[in-house]
Amino acid sequence: MASTDWLTACLNRGAFTGAVSRYLDRRAPTDNGGALLIVDADDFKSVNDRFGHDAGDEALRLIAGAIRQAVRGTDLVGRLGGEEFGIFLAESDVVAADHVAERIRRSVSAIAFAxxxxxxxxxxxxxxxxxATRAQFGELYRLADQHLYEAKNTGRDRVAMMQAA
Structure with a gap:
């Protein structure tokens, strides 16, 4: 079974969630924590409706490229489905995660897509x-998703972060 999304060359949903879950299950007590980011393309349906699905596919490839360039080689990037991506940042606190998220947001906004x-x-x-302490993927995902909707409901093109336990 392939572990890579054919369109974006990111991990597919199953490979991403499995890798993050395994990391969280085996992390050492000295681990400095980490972060899960969920990235969702704003108003993506209008890109497909207005320009067609080939253009939408190209937009997803460009967004995935911007994400991969903004993270470290040790971070995990996966396409969770549709226009949604997940990023797992090991050994990362809320300040560092927010910095990465803002870098991604700015990079995507700077894409010259025509x-x-x-x-x-x-x-x-x-x-x-x-x-900062023990975490399960499902709980991190729920919290990150909750903050994704906060970012979308407060105007889009935004980052909303939360420090969990």
């Missing part, structure tokens, strides 16, 4: 949750 010679602004909303 399908059919018509400029189309891309943006993402990002929700994140950090942990």
């Amino acid at each position: 399908p059919g010679d018509e400029r189309c602004a891309l943006s993402v909303s990002i929700g994140g949750a950090t942990y």
Whole structure:
């Protein structure tokens, strides 16, 4: 079974959630915590509706590339489905995770995306949750997703972070 998403070259959902869960299960007591970010392309349906699915696919590839360039080689990046990506930052506190999330947000906003010679602004909303002690993937995902919706409901093109236990 393939572990890579064919479109974005990121881990697919199953491979991403499995890798993060295994990391959390075996982490050492000296681990400095980490963060889970959920990145969602804003108003993505309108890109597909206006420019077609090929343009939407290209937008997803560009967003995935911006995400991969913004993270460390040891971080995990996965496509969770549709226009949603997950990023796991090991050994990362809330300040560092927020910095990475803002770097991703700015990088995506700077993409010069012009399908059919018509400029189309891309943006993402990002929700994140950090942990300092024991954590389970499901709980981190729930908290990060909750903050993703906070970012979307307060205007999109935003980051909303939470420090979990």
